[in-house]
Amino acid sequence: MLKIRNLHVAVDGKEILRGITLDVNAGEVHAIMGPNGSGKSTLAYLLAGREGYAATEGEILYDGRDLLALEPEERAREGVFLGFQYPVEIPGVGSMNFLKSAVNAVRKHRGQPELDAMDFLKLARQTMKLLEIDEALLSRPLNVGFSGGEKKRNEVFQMAMLEPRLAILDETDSGLDVDALKVVAKGINALRGETRAIVLITHYQRLLNYVVPDQVHVLADGRFVKSGGKELALEIEDQGYAALGLRDNSAAA
Amino acid sequence: MAAKTDTSEAYVHRFAEAKATLAGHGLPWLAGLRERAIERFAALGFPTRRIEEWKFTDLRALTRTTFSPAPRLANGVTGDAVGRFLPADLPSHLLVFVNGHHRADLSDVGELPAGVRLCGLAEALAEAPELLEEQLCRDGALDGHAPLALNTAFMTDGAVLMLARGVALERPVHLLFLATGDEAPAVAHPRNIIVAEAASRATVIETYAAPAAGAYWTNAVTDIVMEADASVRHVKVQAESHDAFHLAVTRVRLAKGSAYNSFVASVGGRLARNEITAVLGEGVECRLGGVYLARGRQHLDTTTLIDHARPASFSNEHYRGVLDDSAHGVFQGKIIIRPDAQKTDAHQLNKNLLLSRTAHVDTKPELEIHADDVKCSHGAATGALDAEALFYLRSRGLDTDLAQRLLIEAFVGEIIDEVETTALRAHLRRVAAAWLTQVNK
Numbered sequence: 001m002l003k004i005r006n007l008h009v010a011v012d013g014k015e016i017l018r019g020i021t022l023d024v025n026a027g028e029v030h031a032i033m034g035p036n037g038s039g040k041s042t043l044a045y046l047l048a049g050r051e052g053y054a055a056t057e058g059e060i061l062y063d064g065r066d067l068l069a070l071e072p073e074e075r076a077r078e079g080v081f082l083g084f085q086y087p088v089e090i091p092g093v094g095s096m097n098f099l100k101s102a103v104n105a106v107r108k109h110r111g112q113p114e115l116d117a118m119d120f121l122k123l124a125r126q127t128m129k130l131l132e133i134d135e136a137l138l139s140r141p142l143n144v145g146f147s148g149g150e151k152k153r154n155e156v157f158q159m160a161m162l163e164p165r166l167a168i169l170d171e172t173d174s175g176l177d178v179d180a181l182k183v184v185a186k187g188i189n190a191l192r193g194e195t196r197a198i199v200l201i202t203h204y205q206r207l208l209n210y211v212v213p214d215q216v217h218v219l220a221d222g223r224f225v226k227s228g229g230k231e232l233a234l235e236i237e238d239q240g241y242a243a244l245g246l247r248d249n250s251a252a253a
Numbered sequence: 254m255a256a257k258t259d260t261s262e263a264y265v266h267r268f269a270e271a272k273a274t275l276a277g278h279g280l281p282w283l284a285g286l287r288e289r290a291i292e293r294f295a296a297l298g299f300p301t302r303r304i305e306e307w308k309f310t311d312l313r314a315l316t317r318t319t320f321s322p323a324p325r326l327a328n329g330v331t332g333d334a335v336g337r338f339l340p341a342d343l344p345s346h347l348l349v350f351v352n353g354h355h356r357a358d359l360s361d362v363g364e365l366p367a368g369v370r371l372c373g374l375a376e377a378l379a380e381a382p383e384l385l386e387e388q389l390c391r392d393g394a395l396d397g398h399a400p401l402a403l404n405t406a407f408m409t410d411g412a413v414l415m416l417a418r419g420v421a422l423e424r425p426v427h428l429l430f431l432a433t434g435d436e437a438p439a440v441a442h443p444r445n446i447i448v449a450e451a452a453s454r455a456t457v458i459e460t461y462a463a464p465a466a467g468a469y470w471t472n473a474v475t476d477i478v479m480e481a482d483a484s485v486r487h488v489k490v491q492a493e494s495h496d497a498f499h500l501a502v503t504r505v506r507l508a509k510g511s512a513y514n515s516f517v518a519s520v521g522g523r524l525a526r527n528e529i530t531a532v533l534g535e536g537v538e539c540r541l542g543g544v545y546l547a548r549g550r551q552h553l554d555t556t557t558l559i560d561h562a563r564p565a566s567f568s569n570e571h572y573r574g575v576l577d578d579s580a581h582g583v584f585q586g587k588i589i590i591r592p593d594a595q596k597t598d599a600h601q602l603n604k605n606l607l608l609s610r611t612a613h614v615d616t617k618p619e620l621e622i623h624a625d626d627v628k629c630s631h632g633a634a635t636g637a638l639d640a641e642a643l644f645y646l647r648s649r650g651l652d653t654d655l656a657q658r659l660l661i662e663a664f665v666g667e668i669i670d671e672v673e674t675t676a677l678r679a680h681l682r683r684v685a686a687a688w689l690t691q692v693n694k
Binding site: 048049050051071072073075076077081082084087088090091092093098099101102105106109141158162 | 647663
């Protein structure tokens with residue numbers, strides 16, 4: 001589904017990713033771990049199409065198509081979803097109104113009939129129940145005044161509603177207490193399936209106790225330095241990044 | 254009098270021809286007032302950008318043309334055309350004017366409670382002129398303001414609303430001014446007079462619109478006198494034709510304990526200026542808000558003066574502008590706090606969203622503080638749409654147009670939400686949405 005080949009990415013003229021190669025197949029869950037400043041979020045933003053993130057070398061194929069040639073909204077409609085590390089607060093834009101527009105934009109693209117207000121609400125309520133989200137939260141403007149945990153839960157809620165084929169979740173576990181983490185994991189696991197792939201970007205191993213990955217990759221200084229099965233995550237948990245000879249450079253993001 | 258390069262002399266000549274036929278021409282006090290007004294106008298001429306208050310608004314496109322008095326039409330506008338401009342689900346006492354002339358056949362005043370007078374100015378001048386003399390001849394009635402003087406010389410009609418002591422008007426009063434913009438460029442000088450006696454309450458909606466395209470000029474003046482503890486909510490929608498000029502002055506006098514709340518949505522006109530002057534008595538509350546949405550080569554000017562003349566009053570101003578293409582926005586907000594106005598609490602905020610590189614806005618706060626025990630704040634911010642928010646919305650599948658539209662609607666909607674009545678909020682949101690739909694066509 002996703003093929004990344006020798007990807008180099010520069011931001012503001014500085015090379016952040018320095019030759020990444022990765023294959024993610026349908027049905028798989030991959031975890032990308034790494035210290036702060038290793039380039040994890042840069043990879044996430046590049047996949048979603050954020051302005052200012054340009055590949056200087058290499059390619060990304062999504063279902064055989066050049067992903068980087070697509071606009072952010074085209075990627076979303078083709079089934080790519082980015083769960084933001086820092087979901088953006090947008091005053092004045094109602095959460096539900098926004099999500100209904102998004103769901104219908106995606107459905108329209110897939111040749112599915114658009115949902116009317118009633119059907120949308122029904123679907124949203126089922127999903128909210130699964131994710132233990134208070135309906136009152138979503139009557140507020142998008143992410144405005146949400147706690148950190150509420151924002152992350154809202155990202156997973158949006159993901160569940162949009163039913164992406166490739167979900168990239170950027171530090172969706174950070175700032176969550178154990179209960180919230182379990183709920184978020186439940187949402188992610190509900191999305192798992194033969195036709196879908198999930199990329200979890202995380203600094204810590206604990207989410208991986210609940211969403212067990214097929215492969216784990218360690219990113220450091222813009223390169224994958226180690227790949228393995230789920231045990232690799234536990235190794236990092238036990239011994240830290242330093243044991244792999246990596247420094248945790250929090251100065252860069 | 255200095256030689257004028259504009260058409261002001263043409264209006265002076267036209268006044269000489271027309272004065273014998275103007276509304277209330279048999280009233281000596283009014284004839285005298287009109288004479289003084291045209292003299293004042295002749296001395297002032299049209300304002301140029303050399304005058305500080307007009308620095309950002311160039312009237313030459315207006316003053317190159319001599320506008321004829323707008324004709325009184327017996328028909329030509331239908332009830333359907335009127336309906337388009339009324340808020341949904343909000344029955345009102347409706348007065349309709351076409352080209353500045355009251356049209357009883359299109360109006361629907363309905364039943365008024367005892368103590369409320371609502372009628373056309375021409376009618377009031379014919380039937381009860383003694384009620385208007387004090388209002389029209391008030392000190393400072395002419396000031397140094399040329400369009401105001403011209404309005405006073407030529408005013409033919411407008412609305413008169415008088416609320417007796419303690420009367421609360423439940424339904425809003427809607428003053429709807431429609432222009433037909435026929436071949437010859439025409440000007441209407443509506444003059445509205447609102448008097449709210451002690452402890453009375455009312456909501457007034459003022460709408461300026463055109464059922465069809467056309468070039469014309471509306472030169473409106475609205476005077477609002479509020480006695481002690483009166484409360485007036487005032488919503489204005491300026492949706493003139495895109496070839497029209499709209500100059501409007503609203504003057505509000507607030508006596509002790511009164512409350513005035515204004516919201517202006519300005520979306521129409523080739524050049525429009527909404528001017529509000531409020532003189533505040535003791536312990537009053539004055540809230541001014543509004544949005545101006547412009548595109549193409551539109552020029553929309555919001556100029557306010559809040560004069561804290563007496564102690565312990567509160568004023569708050571919050572205007573937002575959205576400017577696309579080569580549109581030009583102007584916000585001038587002057588706050589005067591007089592020596593006597595201790596314990597004043599005054600706030601002003603102006604935010605602008607520029608949607609193109611060639612759109613521009615001039616924003617000028619002006620604070621003149623002569624008292625020491627006051628709270629006063631002002632702020633202005635101008636910027637483009639938030640790139641991060643735009644990306645977030647697009648990353649969920651919304652195309653750029655829709656994402657932009659949601660963000661603009663949010664920017665405008667946040668301030669519309671400050672309007673109290675649900676039906677009025679919905680109406681204002683529709684006005685903004687209509688403008689937005691044109692953006693994305």
